[in-house]
Structures are given as C-alpha cells and as structure tokens.
Amino acid sequence: MEEAGWLRPVMPRTGQPYSVMMGNLGELGWISDRAGYRYAPVHPATGQPWPAMPPALLEIWRDLANCAAPPECCLVNLYRGNARMGLHQDRDEREMRAPVLSLSLGDRALFRVGGLERRDPTRSFTLSSGDVVRMGGGARLMFHGIDRIIPASSTLIPGGGRLNLTLRRVTPYPG
Ligand SMILES: O=C(O)CCC(=O)C(=O)O
Numbered sequence: 001m002e003e004a005g006w007l008r009p010v011m012p013r014t015g016q017p018y019s020v021m022m023g024n025l026g027e028l029g030w031i032s033d034r035a036g037y038r039y040a041p042v043h044p045a046t047g048q049p050w051p052a053m054p055p056a057l058l059e060i061w062r063d064l065a066n067c068a069a070p071p072e073c074c075l076v077n078l079y080r081g082n083a084r085m086g087l088h089q090d091r092d093e094r095e096m097r098a099p100v101l102s103l104s105l106g107d108r109a110l111f112r113v114g115g116l117e118r119r120d121p122t123r124s125f126t127l128s129s130g131d132v133v134r135m136g137g138g139a140r141l142m143f144h145g146i147d148r149i150i151p152a153s154s155t156l157i158p159g160g161g162r163l164n165l166t167l168r169r170v171t172p173y174p175g
C-alpha cells in the first residue's frame with residue numbers, strides 16, 4: 001500500500017476531501033473525484049495497476065462470502081484522528097448478488113447501520129480489530145458509515161489508527 005501510494009480522494013461535485021486516506025488492491029480500484037465515483041484498473045496519479053489482492057484476503061472471501069466468484073476490489077481505508085465516513089450505500093458495483101465483506105484492523109470504531117432508505121432509523125455498534133461485517137442478501141444495500149474511531153485503542157497499525165479492508169465483486173459473473 002505504501003509503495004502504490006495512498007489517495008486522498010475528493011467528493012464528486014464539491015471537491016471536498018474525504019477524511020480517510022484510500023488505496024486499492026486487486027484488478028479494480030474504487031475512486032472518487034470531481035467527476036464522480038467509479039472503478040478503475042489503474043491508480044489515477046501513477047497510471048499503475050493496483051497491487052495484487054493478497055491470498056489471505058481471497059481466503060477470507062472464500063470462507064465468508066458464500067459467493068460463486070472472487071472479489072475484484074479491496075478498498076483500503078485508513079482512519080486517523082477525526083476521520084469518519086458518512087452514512088452511505090455501496091452501490092457502484094454491477095453485481096449485487098455478491099456480498100460486501102468489510103474487515104476491521106487496528107483501532108476500534110463506531111459503526112452506524114441503518115436500513116435500505118436513508119431516513120430509516122440507525123443504530124451504532126463497536127467494531128474491533130479482526131471483526132468482519134458482511135453485507136449481503138437483503139442487507140447488501142443497507143446504509144452504513146463510521147461515526148468515529150477510538151484513538152489509541154489498538155497498537156496494531158504502525159503510526160496508529162484503523163484500517164478497513166472492503167472486499168467487493170464489481171462485474172457480473174455468469175450463472
Ligand atoms: O470503514 C468501514 O468500516 C466502512 C467502510 C465503507 O463503508 C466503505 O468503504 O464503503
């Protein structure tokens with residue numbers, strides 16, 4: 001990740017930067033800039049392909065996804081300080097039969113979960129290092145976000161903070 005280079009993406013239209021740093025592993029990377037959200041096969045700054053998906057992540061997917069096809073993207077989010085992620089749906093993928101698997105490492109975080117409509121009631125719970133959230137089936141499009149991390153609640157990540165690894169299938173698979 002360090003070699004490939006972290007991105008500080010900006011939101012479509014407003015150009016406002018996200019508070020998390022992002023990177024990608026795998027064939028496709030999720031990027032956000034003034035033009036919108038999309039999946040791209042190369043890093044926008046370097047033009048280089050994203051680093052390969054590590055075998056350990058493919059194994060987690062095999063064990064937990066219950067999906068006929070492998071993931072194509074691992075979005076890596078690095079949360080430090082006051083970084084957060086607003087309530088959203090993961091809906092830029094063209095294959096909605098595949099779940100989204102989200103792995104937490106490092107500092108604990110307050111994860112907020114709602115329903116399928118933005119206005120639905122939400123509740124929050126703590127995610128700890130090693131936790132995996134699976135959004136699949138009727139929960140594939142649930143609204144979710146990160147309210148905040150709990151700084152220094154783990155010593156796992158060099159320099160501190162929380163890493164979130166989100167595995168996704170992007171393109172349709174046969175069957
Ligand atoms: O950091 C997390 O646990 C959630 C990340 C997320 O929802 C996303 O990247 O779409």
Ligand SMILES: [Fe+2]
Pocket residue numbers: 088089090144
């Ligand atoms: Fe998400």
